[in-house]
Every structure is written in structure tokens, then in C-alpha cells.
Amino acid sequence: MNGRTVWLFLLLCSTGAAALQMTGPTTYKARVGAIAHIPCTFKADNLPADPKDFTVFWYLEKKIILRYDKTLTSTDPRYSLDKDQALNGIAHLTISNTFLSDGGTYTCAVTIEPLRKEIDIKVEISGGALQMTGPSTYEARLGSIAHIPCTFTADNLPADPRYFAVVWHFEGKLIQSSNNTVIPTDPRYSMDNDRALKGNADLTISNSSVSDGGVYTCSVNYSSFLMKREISMNLSARPLLSILSKSVQRNTENNLTCMANGFFPNDIKVTWYKDGEVLKNQSMGKPLQYDNGTYQVNSTVTITPNDDDQNKMLSCRIQHVSLQGPLQEDFQITYPGSSSHVGIIIVIVIAVVVIIAALAWWKREKICREGVL
Known part of the structure; x- marks a missing residue:
């Protein structure tokens, strides 16, 4: 090759190099769970390019992740590229569902034989797309259906099941998952997977028992972004109150019993009152x-009532965490043969006398009418 030929060759290469130019931003921002379109555009003579001489490479941190030369190959099914657009100067890399781990420096390289150009784009992934919401405590009744809350907000809901999972733990032990990889440890546990994809991953316990009380952890993994929330479930059962006997003897030591039954937890207060004042000599087992x-x-409670206690009110009052206010039962002090009973007898006697008098009057009037006739 003589000097003139070399000069012409170098001139052609220099002219060809100017015909391939890369364009695009130096940074690109996306959010977890969103569809990312990392831009890569170029200009060249004679577009669309001839597929025989055309190749697009995408790299992440210098490692190849996608290649297009007649066929498209990638290291992750989330990666894609529009082949027709690429031949016409648009070689954007599409990530169908971004993860936090997708952040980094990407390199787009375009080859149109014998020319090659590349450009670097720094991709920043924001994790604000997933946020957990809901209370940290949950109150439930024994025997009821419990719905332990776990709600969240995220971009692009409902979530893609391929990149989404919810896992529940109870006191550190795995008990339930949304992707069916975990068999529930108790048939009473359930979760609505369709609702979970839309942001409501509540755990349902069909028949809550005392052993269900404790700390639950809801873990949501969305596009490799993981968040957890702890919820404490407190169980309670309302007490039933009953006074075993309401019979009281005058001037005699009487033992009265008030029973609280079926309550949970066991911290409870039972108090006896007489006309609103706390009685002495009471004890709780x-x-x-x-x-x-x-x-x-x-x-x-032990009481020795006298005549002055007649018709006074005795009360048993229960205070418990399951009650919005105290539970109370009242009854009056009455004595067998008391004035109240005498009064009732007098009323009955008077009624009998009135009836007898009325019958006698009716009989006399009848005799008189018959005599006249």
C-alpha cells in the first residue's frame, strides 16, 4: 500500500467515524417497581443500519447484561430492547420492574462496522416507592376472627407477582407467605393474595385463642426492596358477673360471693360497695x-347488717381491660319478716276484707230484689 492509498484509507475512516455519534443524558432516575427506559440514542449515515454490520451492547458496571446482533440475548428477563427502533438510532434499555440493585453505571455501546461508540449513564433508583402503613398494635377478642393489619403503598400497584412477596412471622417463626412457598403452620391462618398485590396484606386468624397473642412481623418484598413492620396483638375476653346469693340475715354475719367468669387477661379488680361506699372485710381469691x-x-365480703341497713344497696363492681366501663350488679338488703313483708301481708288482708264485703253487699242486694218481686 503506497502513501496515497494509506492517506485515502485514513480519510475514509475519519469521515466514517464522524458519521456515528452517541447522544443521551449522563444520569437517569427511576423508582423501585417502575418500568425504566435508560436512554441511548445515536446518529449514523444510512439508517436504518444493516443488521449484518450492527450490534448494540449494554453493560452494568462493566459487565455485559444485553447484546443485540440479529438476535437478542440478556442476563435477566427484565431487560429488553426494541430491535426495530435500535436499527433506527434508538437503543434504549428497558427494565420491566426496577430493583434497588439496578442502580449503577450503565454503558451503551453501538457498533456499525467498522465503527464503535459508547456512552455511560449513571442510573439512580429511589426506594420511596414502598412504604408500610398501619398501627403497631391490634386488639382482638378471644374466639373472634382477627385481622392483623399490614398495609403498604407502592408505585405501579397491583404489584407484579413475579417480583413481589409477603411473609408473616409470629414471635420470630415463619407462619405464612403470599407466594405459596410457605405452608401455613396453622389452618386458621390465611391471607388474600389478590388484595396483598394491591397493598393490603392483612393476616386473618379464623378463631383467635390465648396462644395467638404476641408480636407478628409483616415483611413486604417488592422489586428487591424489603420493608418490615411489627404488630403486637393483644387478646381479651369480657368477664361475666354473677352474685351467688343475695339472701341476707339481720344481725348475723353473712358471707356474700361475687364471681367474675370467662375473662382474659387475668388482671382484674372486683370490689364490693354499700350505697356507693367501699365495704371492709372483703377479699378476692x-x-x-x-x-x-x-x-x-x-x-x-362479710357483713353484719342491722335494722338501719334495711333497703340499702349492695353492689359488686368489676373493672377489666376488656370493658369500656365498670361492670356492676346491685341488690337491696331485705330481711325475712321485715316491715316490707308485713306491709304486703296487710295489703293482702285488706284486699280479702274488701272482697268479702263486696260479696256480702251483692248477696244482700240480691235477696232484697227477690223479696220485692
């Missing part, structure tokens, strides 16, 4: 636990 986990306890 130790709560006894049933097989279902609820409790029963008795409170007794």
Missing part, C-alpha cells in the same frame, strides 16, 4: 384458669 385460657375468680 386467686384467679383460676380454664382449659381455653380464660379465668374465673371469686370475691367475698
Whole structure:
């Protein structure tokens, strides 16, 4: 090759190099779970390019992730490129569902033989697309259906099931998942997977028991972005109140018993009153636990009522976390043969006398009418 030929060759290469130019931003921002279109455009003579001489490469941190030369190959099914657009100067890389790990420096390289150009784009992925919401505590009644709350907000809901999972733990033990990889440890556990994809991943317990109380952890993994929230479930059962006997003897020591039954938890207060004042000589036994986990306890009071206590009000009052206000039962002090009973007898006697007098008057009037006739 003589000097003139070399000069012409170099001139052609220089002219050809000017015919391939890369354009695009130096940075690109996307959010977790969104569809990213990382831009890469170029200009060249004779577009669309001839597929035989045309190749597009995409790199992430210098490692190849996609290649297009007649066929498209990629290291992740989320990566794609529009082949027709690429031949016409638009070689954008599409990521169908971005992860936090997708952030980094991407390199787009275009080859139109014998020319090659490349450009770097820094991709920043924001994790603000997933946020957990809901209370940190949940109150439930024993035996009821519990719905332990776990809600979240995210971009592009409903989420793509391929890149989404919800996992529940109870006291650190795995109990339930949304992607069916975990068999529930208890048939009472359930979760609506369709609602979970839309932001509501509540755990349902069909028949809550004492052993269900504790700390639950809801973990949401969305496009490799993981968030967790702890929810404490507190269980309670309302007590039933009953006074075992309301019979009181005058000037005699009487033992009265008030029973609180079927309550949970076992912290409870039972108090006796007379006309609103706390009575002395009362005591509460130790709560006894049933097989279902609820409790029963008795409170007794000793009183020696006199004539002045007639018709006064005795009350048993229960205070418990399951109650919005105190639970109370009242009854009046009455004595067998008391004035109230005498009064009732007098009323009955008067009624009998009136009836007899009325019958006698009716009989006399009848005799008189018959005599006239």
C-alpha cells in the first residue's frame, strides 16, 4: 500500500467515524417497581443500519447484561430492547420492574462496522416507592376472627407477582407467605393474595385463642426492596358477673360471693360497695384458669347488717381491660319478716276484707230484689 492509498484509507475512516455519534443524558432516575427506559440514542449515515454490520451492547458496571446482533440475548428477563427502533438510532434499555440493585453505571455501546461508540449513564433508583402503613398494635377478642393489619403503598400497584412477596412471622417463626412457598403452620391462618398485590396484606386468624397473642412481623418484598413492620396483638375476653346469693340475715354475719367468669387477661379488680361506699372485710381469691385460657375468680365480703341497713344497696363492681366501663350488679338488703313483708301481708288482708264485703253487699242486694218481686 503506497502513501496515497494509506492517506485515502485514513480519510475514509475519519469521515466514517464522524458519521456515528452517541447522544443521551449522563444520569437517569427511576423508582423501585417502575418500568425504566435508560436512554441511548445515536446518529449514523444510512439508517436504518444493516443488521449484518450492527450490534448494540449494554453493560452494568462493566459487565455485559444485553447484546443485540440479529438476535437478542440478556442476563435477566427484565431487560429488553426494541430491535426495530435500535436499527433506527434508538437503543434504549428497558427494565420491566426496577430493583434497588439496578442502580449503577450503565454503558451503551453501538457498533456499525467498522465503527464503535459508547456512552455511560449513571442510573439512580429511589426506594420511596414502598412504604408500610398501619398501627403497631391490634386488639382482638378471644374466639373472634382477627385481622392483623399490614398495609403498604407502592408505585405501579397491583404489584407484579413475579417480583413481589409477603411473609408473616409470629414471635420470630415463619407462619405464612403470599407466594405459596410457605405452608401455613396453622389452618386458621390465611391471607388474600389478590388484595396483598394491591397493598393490603392483612393476616386473618379464623378463631383467635390465648396462644395467638404476641408480636407478628409483616415483611413486604417488592422489586428487591424489603420493608418490615411489627404488630403486637393483644387478646381479651369480657368477664361475666354473677352474685351467688343475695339472701341476707339481720344481725348475723353473712358471707356474700361475687364471681367474675370467662375473662382474659387475668388482671382484674372486683370490689364490693354499700350505697356507693367501699365495704371492709372483703377479699378476692386467686384467679383460676380454664382449659381455653380464660379465668374465673371469686370475691367475698362479710357483713353484719342491722335494722338501719334495711333497703340499702349492695353492689359488686368489676373493672377489666376488656370493658369500656365498670361492670356492676346491685341488690337491696331485705330481711325475712321485715316491715316490707308485713306491709304486703296487710295489703293482702285488706284486699280479702274488701272482697268479702263486696260479696256480702251483692248477696244482700240480691235477696232484697227477690223479696220485692
